[in-house]
Amino acid sequence: MTSTTPLLATEDVTVSYSGKEALHATSLSFERGSVTALIGPSGCGKSTFLRSLNLMNREIPGCRIGGSILYHGKDVNTRGVDTYQLRKQIGMVFQQPNPFRKSIRENIAFAPKRHGLSGKANIDALVEESLRAAALWDEVKDKLDQSAYALSGGQQQRLCIARTLAMHPDVVLMDEPCSALDPIATYSIEETIRDMAKRGICVVIVTHNMEQAARVSDKTAFFLLGDMVEFGPTPELFSRPKDKRLDDYLTGRFG
Amino acid sequence: MASEESRDGGISDVTKRLRAEDHVATGVLTAIVVAILVALVAVIGYILVSGAGKAFDLHFLTSKPESFKAGGGIGPELFNSFYLLVLTLLISLPISLGAAIFLTQYAPEGPVTNIAKTAIETLSSLPSIVVGLFGMLIFVLGAGWGFSIISGALALTMFNIPILVRVIQQALEAVPRDQRDAALALGLTRWEATVHVLVPAAMPAIVTGVILSAGRVFGEAAALIYTAGQSAPALDFTNLNLASPSCPWNIFRPAETLAVHIWKINSEGVVPDLAAVSAGTAAVLMICILLFNVLARIAGRAIERRLTAE
Amino acid sequence: MNKELDEREEVAQAASSAHGGGRQPRVRSKHSIERGGLVFTGVCVGLVVILVVMLIFMVCSRGIATFVHDGISLGAFLSGTTWNPHTNGPDGQPLMGALPMICGSFAVTLLSCVISLPFALGASIFVVEVQPTFGQKVFRPMVELLTGIPSVVYGLVGLSIVVKWTSGWAGGTGYGIFSGSIVLALMILPTVTSLATDAIAAVPDSYRDGSYGLGCTRWQTILHVVLPSAMPGIVTAVIMGMTRAFGEALAVQMVIGNAAKMPTGLFTPASTLTSVLTMGMGNEAMGTVFNDVLWSLAMVLLLMSLVFILIVHLIGRKGAAKNG
Numbered sequence A: 001m002t003s004t005t006p007l008l009a010t011e012d013v014t015v016s017y018s019g020k021e022a023l024h025a026t027s028l029s030f031e032r033g034s035v036t037a038l039i040g041p042s043g044c045g046k047s048t049f050l051r052s053l054n055l056m057n058r059e060i061p062g063c064r065i066g067g068s069i070l071y072h073g074k075d076v077n078t079r080g081v082d083t084y085q086l087r088k089q090i091g092m093v094f095q096q097p098n099p100f101r102k103s104i105r106e107n108i109a110f111a112p113k114r115h116g117l118s119g120k121a122n123i124d125a126l127v128e129e130s131l132r133a134a135a136l137w138d139e140v141k142d143k144l145d146q147s148a149y150a151l152s153g154g155q156q157q158r159l160c161i162a163r164t165l166a167m168h169p170d171v172v173l174m175d176e177p178c179s180a181l182d183p184i185a186t187y188s189i190e191e192t193i194r195d196m197a198k199r200g201i202c203v204v205i206v207t208h209n210m211e212q213a214a215r216v217s218d219k220t221a222f223f224l225l226g227d228m229v230e231f232g233p234t235p236e237l238f239s240r241p242k243d244k245r246l247d248d249y250l251t252g253r254f255g
Numbered sequence B: 001m002a003s004e005e006s007r008d009g010g011i012s013d014v015t016k017r018l019r020a021e022d023h024v025a026t027g028v029l030t031a032i033v034v035a036i037l038v039a040l041v042a043v044i045g046y047i048l049v050s051g052a053g054k055a056f057d058l059h060f061l062t063s064k065p066e067s068f069k070a071g072g073g074i075g076p077e078l079f080n081s082f083y084l085l086v087l088t089l090l091i092s093l094p095i096s097l098g099a100a101i102f103l104t105q106y107a108p109e110g111p112v113t114n115i116a117k118t119a120i121e122t123l124s125s126l127p128s129i130v131v132g133l134f135g136m137l138i139f140v141l142g143a144g145w146g147f148s149i150i151s152g153a154l155a156l157t158m159f160n161i162p163i164l165v166r167v168i169q170q171a172l173e174a175v176p177r178d179q180r181d182a183a184l185a186l187g188l189t190r191w192e193a194t195v196h197v198l199v200p201a202a203m204p205a206i207v208t209g210v211i212l213s214a215g216r217v218f219g220e221a222a223a224l225i226y227t228a229g230q231s232a233p234a235l236d237f238t239n240l241n242l243a244s245p246s247c248p249w250n251i252f253r254p255a256e257t258l259a260v261h262i263w264k265i266n267s268e269g270v271v272p273d274l275a276a277v278s279a280g281t282a283a284v285l286m287i288c289i290l291l292f293n294v295l296a297r298i299a300g301r302a303i304e305r306r307l308t309a310e
Numbered sequence C: 001m002n003k004e005l006d007e008r009e010e011v012a013q014a015a016s017s018a019h020g021g022g023r024q025p026r027v028r029s030k031h032s033i034e035r036g037g038l039v040f041t042g043v044c045v046g047l048v049v050i051l052v053v054m055l056i057f058m059v060c061s062r063g064i065a066t067f068v069h070d071g072i073s074l075g076a077f078l079s080g081t082t083w084n085p086h087t088n089g090p091d092g093q094p095l096m097g098a099l100p101m102i103c104g105s106f107a108v109t110l111l112s113c114v115i116s117l118p119f120a121l122g123a124s125i126f127v128v129e130v131q132p133t134f135g136q137k138v139f140r141p142m143v144e145l146l147t148g149i150p151s152v153v154y155g156l157v158g159l160s161i162v163v164k165w166t167s168g169w170a171g172g173t174g175y176g177i178f179s180g181s182i183v184l185a186l187m188i189l190p191t192v193t194s195l196a197t198d199a200i201a202a203v204p205d206s207y208r209d210g211s212y213g214l215g216c217t218r219w220q221t222i223l224h225v226v227l228p229s230a231m232p233g234i235v236t237a238v239i240m241g242m243t244r245a246f247g248e249a250l251a252v253q254m255v256i257g258n259a260a261k262m263p264t265g266l267f268t269p270a271s272t273l274t275s276v277l278t279m280g281m282g283n284e285a286m287g288t289v290f291n292d293v294l295w296s297l298a299m300v301l302l303l304m305s306l307v308f309i310l311i312v313h314l315i316g317r318k319g320a321a322k323n324g
Helices: A046-053 A083-089 A104-114 A120-133 A153-165 A183-198 A210-216 A234-239 A244-250 B013-055 B058-062 B075-106 B111-125 B128-142 B149-174 B177-185 B190-219 B258-268 B274-308 C002-018 C030-068 C074-079 C099-130 C132-148 C151-170 C177-201 C205-213 C218-247 C250-256 C273-280 C289-323
Strands: A008-017 A020-030 A035-039 A063-071 A090-093 A171-175 A202-206 A219-224 A227-233 C083-088 C094-096
Touching: A008 A046, A020 A046, A020 A227, A035 A046, A035 A183, A035 A210, A046 A063, A046 A171, A046 A202, A046 A219, A083 A090, A083 C030, A090 A153, A090 B177, A104 A120, A104 A153, A104 B190, A120 A153, A120 A183, A153 A171, A153 A183, A153 B177, A183 A202, A183 A210, A210 A234, A219 A234, A219 A244, A227 A234, A227 A244, B013 B058, B013 B274, B013 C099, B013 C132, B013 C151, B013 C177, B013 C218, B058 B075, B075 B111, B075 B149, B075 B190, B075 B258, B075 B274, B075 C030, B111 B149, B111 C030, B111 C218, B111 C289, B128 B149, B128 C030, B128 C218, B128 C273, B128 C289, B149 B190, B149 C030, B177 B190, B190 B258, B190 B274, B190 C030, B190 C132, B190 C151, B258 B274, B258 C151, B258 C250, B274 C132, B274 C151, C030 C074, C030 C289, C074 C099, C083 C289, C094 C289, C099 C132, C099 C177, C099 C218, C099 C250, C099 C273, C099 C289, C132 C177, C151 C177, C151 C250, C177 C218, C177 C250, C205 C218, C218 C289, C250 C273, C273 C289
Parallel strands: A035 A202, A035 A219, A090 A171, A171 A202
Antiparallel strands: A008 A020, A008 A063, A219 A227, C083 C094
């Protein structure tokens, strides 16, 4: 684990569903403390790629992930990998806010407790720390024992981020986290994303919204029809696209 | 459609006929539905009205049955019905829960699941008398437990498992997929995701389904006549000797239930007040099942409210 | 399953080596939890499968004893019209003709389906096509309630109302195939209705819109568009009803009169496989010829139920092939 190894990298990762390849060989690397956006029209394989980084695709019957996924320089796309440990460290936030049907406190504390955290003081501290990190603490500190479903959509999504941060991950994968939210809630989530990066977390975010990619990300990867077409620093990629297909996409000729 | 009359603004004979046909059809359909509802109300009403006198008579509810003279009660039968129900649920619920979790979470497709699904479907379509006869072979004769509560409870378990598995399976499948994904993405196992996230979220539907199935178990007789037996020894609630036939909790004593009682006294036909006793027993049975129905809905809704609002 | 277990072993080693054991809390490791869950649920499923296989095997092996052990010919059993196992026929064999009961079972099953089908179909058309809100709010809970009424209660109602009524206008005792069929028709009505309702509700709305768009009336649409496309589901509903009617024991036994002779009419006492089983099984010691023959009846009942299930499966598969 020298400083030159990227935190997370893929080498020729492919994903196929029942033998049909949905994502062709993709090699990317993600650095500590950076935000990477995955963009492209729907069905281009960006979500599929994201969901293979924490091996969530393995839960889908008939889905196979090929190639290597190097996490701290070690290939985790092997049969013997401890997916439970891996997913603790590579967290995930989903498209629709999906808090558990439990209290706000339990939403945060449930998984850490299952992973061995005990003691009321420790748990309370973790709940506060995680909710603060997701900028939700002030809004919910007086109603921690209420159902998470009493919160608004944006608050629910921030609760889901807090729930992920409670595991102290070093990578957070986000699958269009704002697509179900209004602009104000979106803005607040984007703030949180920048915050997470500042604290050294590596964020990978799938988005269909190019303005969002431009606002939050340091690097961007463009996917089309199962291929990773272009990858580079966000400003460069948006202002001087090298690939014609990306240029067409940015100028709105399709998508 | 484009006949001369319709172009003149009048309605063609064909259209008139079609419209009349449509009205007649709707009328017939309405009559059918009314007939079914009347039949339902008539059956339930008949049972409740003809048995009401006995059903609310405390003596009838608590005293022991008589074989040859009038005035017998259904005390032991009432207790046996509930005791058998509780034991059956205690045995069938964990097995059904496990099977349903296996089918929905561990192996949603594949050969093992296909075999299991076929087996459960087969079990649900088998006549309950056949299940009872099998119970007699295995538990009454094979295990040597005789006509007993435990034999009856195990036969009822076989009868109840397919119902429960289906209920739990549907309840688990109705929980949005993203709940499970969220748990797995936090590094939890499928087992933890199921037990701590999916099952609690599915609890309203599971509770409703289990109570409704309890109604079916409560009224079942054919699976019991050759397993739990057709006799009800008098019970002594002060007797705590688990080996004694008069101890209510002894699971190796024979135990006639309400439903079996109705069948038995009618097929023997020797009790002088047969009509009154069977009407009273049927009314008690129906009241219990109606209560199960109401309870199922109330309980389901109450749990739902606790999960979402508060 | 073996492969999965191997995988879990490897996981154990990977977990301890990978990310520094220091942060590893002292809890049951994740893969042992997962393995425990898999074993527990697998045992539950295995138990159910074993019970079903055992049931079929044991009932059949006892049922076959009549022919293998007691030397009664299968032909005589299936085609004999005299059921009197305590008397020997001219050939020296006990009179074990099961045909009266087989006929009785099929007669009540078919007749009860014929009686209940128009009601079930009419009601399900009504609640899907005419009054959906009423169907959801009132009719469906009512039908569910009807499903919950115990069969002995149906038997009792049959005994105190249907039998008396039948005897009133048809003469005789009132016991017989007709009374049995009426009671069974009432019993299977909720099963057939709710399955038929599901089948009709599953017909896509676009089919109906197409028909209305051509100027067809509601009745024409139902008759020529909705019912034909719901047909496989309706047939399945009927067969599920038949399965239930064929296997019902006590309600039928209470009203059919229990005379084990070839049925000659709808209003004379008859018997079914289930009624003879219900009455006889308690009276005979295990291992006697009579007892063995009762098990053969049980086997016939079991095999018929399996045939019904098979038919439902075949229809389901055909439907899936057509849609997929």
